[in-house]
Amino acid sequence: MTAEPGVGLGPSAVESVLTRYRDLTMARLLSDIPDSAEDELYSLVRDYPSRSGKGLRPALCLAVCRALGGDIEKAIDSAVAIELTHNAFLILDDVQDGSEMRRGAPTLPAEYGLGVAVNVGSATNLLALQHLMANRWALGPNLAWAILQESALMMRHSLEGQAIEVGWIRNNACDLVDDDYYRMCMKKSSWYTCIHPCRVGALVAEGKHRATARFDRYGCYLGAAFQIQDDLLNLTGHYSRYGKEISGDLREGKRTLVLIEYMRRCTAAQRARMERFLGRTRAARTEDEVRWVRDELLASGCVETVRARARALADEAHREALKAFDDNPDSEDKQFLLDLPYYMVERDS
């Protein structure tokens, strides 16, 4: 029997596994970016990956592969592709949102303009595709193709999830319920952040003969816990730890679980004022208004409610991991996957 909540590896052990797999992935990722004697394309492709993120997605892929007895050397190109795809999303998100800061430094569009940023984002996606194509030599054509298909499916969910979120902002959706959020979150975040890395790690370890979908529930709960904590940090975090503009989500009018909870609880007058705020364009939202919205949300008690929801999701993810890895022997990787949900909701960056 594996550890119960809170008696696993603890945050520092989770962090050390994350760091190890991140460093492994980053070394391969950076060494495979072409040299750029003549233009800024490839040197800028290095920029975001070099701003040290947590490396959560490649770590999930590699840890699942190893926990199932697989060889991580065979999963490394897929892990690099996952991390590159994530960085391409970040670049294009910063273009879409007009964000100023990312991981403690100016965003690519803020520093180099839209033209350069869009091009670097596309090149980052292309490099991800090239790593998926390199799988053909290490894994054979059939498994390489299966992982390519998983990657296309992941892109589809991510873009559809993004379209849902952007559509809510554009159409000023004010009557959302929790299930709307969870569905959007599953498509926009959980799939590419958790479900896809687990599926690919399992494919590399076991081939196509076992159901790679047995980690989907784990990935779904884990991804929701991760995204909700991200939303909370955007609202309550410290800039020096978090690296993004605090309240950026409010400025962009994002529909978070805290906002949905507030809209359910608030008075008619508060609701009318919030709907007016949400109905404006980003450029028309003043800093005073953003501060008012933030104060309202913090005073409402909704943050605590949503934080408890994230902890419950972490418990669910932990239980799902216990089931999914029941047949596999205890290992550091398995323990990492069991403990990761709690790390997700306790992190402050």
Add this chain to the structure above:
Amino acid sequence: MTAEPGVGLGPSAVESVLTRYRDLTMARLLSDIPDSAEDELYSLVRDYPSRSGKGLRPALCLAVCRALGGDIEKAIDSAVAIELTHNAFLILDDVQDGSEMRRGAPTLPAEYGLGVAVNVGSATNLLALQHLMANRWALGPNLAWAILQESALMMRHSLEGQAIEVGWIRNNACDLVDDDYYRMCMKKSSWYTCIHPCRVGALVAEGKHRATARFDRYGCYLGAAFQIQDDLLNLTGHYSRYGKEISGDLREGKRTLVLIEYMRRCTAAQRARMERFLGRTRAARTEDEVRWVRDELLASGCVETVRARARALADEAHREALKAFDDNPDSEDKQFLLDLPYYMVERDS
């Protein structure tokens, strides 16, 4: 022996082949876009392809396939992927350039904002990938993989070419020579517009046993003739025919062959004034200045020089086609490919 310049099918016959292949490609392209009950993602993916373009790229792919004795039904997924990739470039170009109009209607970013436009561009690229993956069933895994590799190579050239052009604008390059332009143009335009469609059409018709590179010189000259004519139309065309903002390239500071020719011929005073104009950001370039630059270029005689250059490139492309298709029997498709260079440089839209 096939026709000499000017005694081939003539423009209306070229147009009728273009139209036939465009309609065939569009029917498949549009029918394979998922229905979008709940969000605007897929309905907006339909938008640009539905604004009737010339369909040059899929027509090249299908005509080469058929001129070599291939079955165009086997090339149609690749042709659709090529047209989708082109549309994704258009969307992201409009995001990068801040363009207002495209094919006679507002651009996606102008009408729906950056967030929606970037997402629709990404979804368009994803649909292209899905068509390339569908090749596996019609063409087998090896040929499907070869076409996927060609597509990755095409993306690489296009993004590197785009980076060169964007870099010139950012760094205010004012000492470019014709060869700089031709190299950028080969990577940014010719590869995806001509070389890649020809290579893919040949791969489908002949498999991997013949050198698909034997059309590269044709594609290179044809693409340069096409791009130069596009630059000329942007400077001298009529909005009602051309569908884009006239002088948009000047507003963006693009380094066209006309501009490079002008910088070589002009006086020191003209050059200093032009360098100041080019050194400003797009937003800082006034309409009066754009009009001055346009008048300068038109009065300089450079347009006529460059137009003659495009005609010479069309002659080269025609000669290369004669060589490349020497072994193949005369056919409507072969004649179309021989005549296409002249159509390229004579078109007014």
